Amino acid sequence: MEKIKTLIIGGGVMGRVLAYKFRQRGCPFEVLDSGHSCAVNSMPFVSSYGIQEGLSPLGDLLVDSYKKFCQFYDEENPEGVEKVDHYILYSNQDQKLVKRFGVPRSLDFRNKTFEGHRLTSHLIRPKTFLEFLFPQNKITQHFLTTTELQKIIKEVQQQKMKIIFCSGALGHKSIEAPKSSKIVAGAYYELGLDLGAKSFIFTTEEGNLIYEASESKIFLGATSEPNEFALPDLKCLETIRGFYAQFFPELLEVKAHLKVGLRLKGSKRYPRMMKLQDGLILMDSLYKNGWSLPFSLCDKVFKLLDEIE
Ligand SMILES: Cc1cc2nc3c(=O)[nH]c(=O)nc-3n(C[C@H](O)[C@H](O)[C@H](O)COP(=O)(O)OP(=O)(O)OC[C@H]3O[C@@H](n4cnc5c(N)ncnc54)[C@H](O)[C@@H]3O)c2cc1C
Numbered sequence: 001m002e003k004i005k006t007l008i009i010g011g012g013v014m015g016r017v018l019a020y021k022f023r024q025r026g027c028p029f030e031v032l033d034s035g036h037s038c039a040v041n042s043m044p045f046v047s048s049y050g051i052q053e054g055l056s057p058l059g060d061l062l063v064d065s066y067k068k069f070c071q072f073y074d075e076e077n078p079e080g081v082e083k084v085d086h087y088i089l090y091s092n093q094d095q096k097l098v099k100r101f102g103v104p105r106s107l108d109f110r111n112k113t114f115e116g117h118r119l120t121s122h123l124i125r126p127k128t129f130l131e132f133l134f135p136q137n138k139i140t141q142h143f144l145t146t147t148e149l150q151k152i153i154k155e156v157q158q159q160k161m162k163i164i165f166c167s168g169a170l171g172h173k174s175i176e177a178p179k180s181s182k183i184v185a186g187a188y189y190e191l192g193l194d195l196g197a198k199s200f201i202f203t204t205e206e207g208n209l210i211y212e213a214s215e216s217k218i219f220l221g222a223t224s225e226p227n228e229f230a231l232p233d234l235k236c237l238e239t240i241r242g243f244y245a246q247f248f249p250e251l252l253e254v255k256a257h258l259k260v261g262l263r264l265k266g267s268k269r270y271p272r273m274m275k276l277q278d279g280l281i282l283m284d285s286l287y288k289n290g291w292s293l294p295f296s297l298c299d300k301v302f303k304l305l306d307e308i309e
Contacts (some may be wrong), residue, residue: 003028004159004279004307007152009144012039013126014283016133017294018166020303023134029179031134034143038169039290040126041261043188043210043219045201046292047086047121050100053122056109058269061296071213073122080128081293086121086201089114094205102257112247123212130184146174156279165282169262172284177276180268181285187232189241189256190223195248202247207240209248220244222261232260263287272299275304 006022008015011033021031046069053063073081089098090104097117098104104115130136140261144152155161175287194216210219220240223233237256241248265280266272266285271293273283281301286293 004161005029006162006164007032008164008166009033010037010168010171011130011134011136011139012037012166012168013130013133013290014168014294014297015164015166016130018164018283018298019134020044021298021302028093031139032142032144033139034170035141036170038264039130041259042126042186042263043190043208043222043259044126044288044291045084045086045121045210046124047119047201050075054275061271061287061293062086063076065289065292065296066292068299071124072295078129079132080130082123082124082125082199083120084123084199084201086119086203087114087116088119089116089202089204089259091115109247119138121201122208123201125212129291144257147172153280156277157277162279162305163281165220165276165280168284168286169264172264172295175276175282177272177282179267179270179274180271181272184263184265184287185225185227185230185232185260186222186263187225187237187258187260188219188223189237190259191218191220191256192216192253192256193218193248193250195250199272202244204243207236207245209240209244218248220251220256223265224263232258234258263290271297273300281305 007027008018008031009028011031015031019031048066051059051062053060087107088101092104100116104117107118108115108117156163172181195211197213199213200211207221222236223236241251264285265287269287273287275281283297283301283303
């Protein structure tokens, strides 16, 4: 029997990981996107960050996603992903981090010593990694209106096609789904600065500093704004810059460009992965783990699709 074509709405990280897996499985599909991916406006890395299994269902999902992302990295060697040193700075007083990483140790970084923990994390260059997953020129550029959507949902009901919504923050209000999600805006600074040939990440209570060596760029942040319409919190970004200037005084000498991105936060931080009706599936609300969660969620969506067939 001929397989029914699946339409993936959204060409951000969720849609493209799914497209990658569809291609591997040899299933017929099409990706449709309006060209406003929030994945592009983020400063992402993927890290285990001391999350443990067996404490909560969400923790288990995050650990599973992290493992699946690492497996993908090891097997496919994707462009746009780089393994880097990730320094977590904290003191004995920070009980939350002591619990997570253990008692801080003395670490050396370029002739400076500080207390903390060192991890290896994966730094992502969004555009390059997205292109590796599924090329932009294979995506149908189109904004699907509500009227068009209603028309194609009829085709789903007639079992002529299936739809998977991976439409992220920008698409979430056009779909009625039982568990609600809300948009949380995030702001960050981007600065052009050459800090050497090796990329690295710092994390502290204040926020993250990411150095991307191939483009000589620093990213500082990100903040979380209380709602989707809030203005970026520049005071908070300046505090982060001031904090990291103790390690890299050059940060105060270059112009910082303000960037804003959107995240979709599911109820209790859970991603939404559900069947809306037969042949209609929703996958969104990746929130802060957008670059690893799709690797777990894809397995679940293929289970759902197999059940439908
Ligand atoms: C500042 C910031 C920092 C972050 N840092 C990290 C991090 O360190 N690690 C991490 O893992 N995650 C991080 N994230 C989160 C991560 O970037 C997001 O979770 C992820 O980008 C969401 O991807 P998505 O594919 O669901 O959505 P999107 O990338 O927004 O893709 C959805 C696409 O669907 C399209 N679309 C919607 N409606 C329609 C329609 N009707 N017709 C056609 N197309 C449509 C949109 O145009 C868009 O291109 C960060 C996010 C921000 C903002």
